[in-house]
Amino acid sequence: MVGNWKMELSHKAAVECARAIKKMLSSVEVSADVVVCPSYPALPEVAEIFKNSEKVGVGAQHVHWEETGAVTGAVSVLQVSAFAQWCIVGHSEQRELLGMSEEHVRDTARLLLTHGITPIVCIGETFTERQREETVSRVTQQMEVLLAGLTRPGISKLVVAYEPIWAISSQNMGETPEPAAVAEVALLIRKLTATKFGGDAAERLRVIYGGSVKPDNVAAYVSEPGVDGALPGNASTMVSQFVEIVKQVQKAAE
């Protein structure tokens, strides 16, 4: 369960949100990995809040694919590694902002793994690609580039988030994929992984779904075979919704 707070919360609101999540989850049994991803300036404070938490980990929303360099405004893995155990990679909003290529996504994931940070790599088709029925070819192309740059041990730490761009709430299309369609893509992702690294690696790979995840639809997604979790954005910035999503996922896993 990865909460992507995007740029939705002020610094103060992010810290308050983290404190409230900690408090509300204290009485909830959580066996899944729960992660919150604040903006960079809030990372140290949010990391401090969850320092000894067994329930919630902290992630960054992006890092640059180079470790260091003259890149004004960018943030390196070296600057987040003290605070984050997880990092979103290749979110469609970052891909668009930075012109991030599949190779950049692959390099970022590889770099994070060398620093012991779990990459949560976002892939998925655009609205136009979906209309042209290119979901399979798009996801295949994205996975092939990613897999070509990783090793078997890396795969067992990786999280792939299938996030169809048209389903993200800010796109205002009001549509989400059928849970069964998400399961089909998750199966495709595992098949491609198995072809390169074998069945065991494909099983260990975690595949999650993102795109307008809410308390009332998350159970349907995570109940599908091969769908291990979810990546809510908007709903994760509302404490009660995020906690309810965690509860729903927990219930679905029991």
Ligand code: PGA
């Ligand atoms: P959403 O965002 O849940 O608001 O659709 C998900 C994401 O973009 O990661």
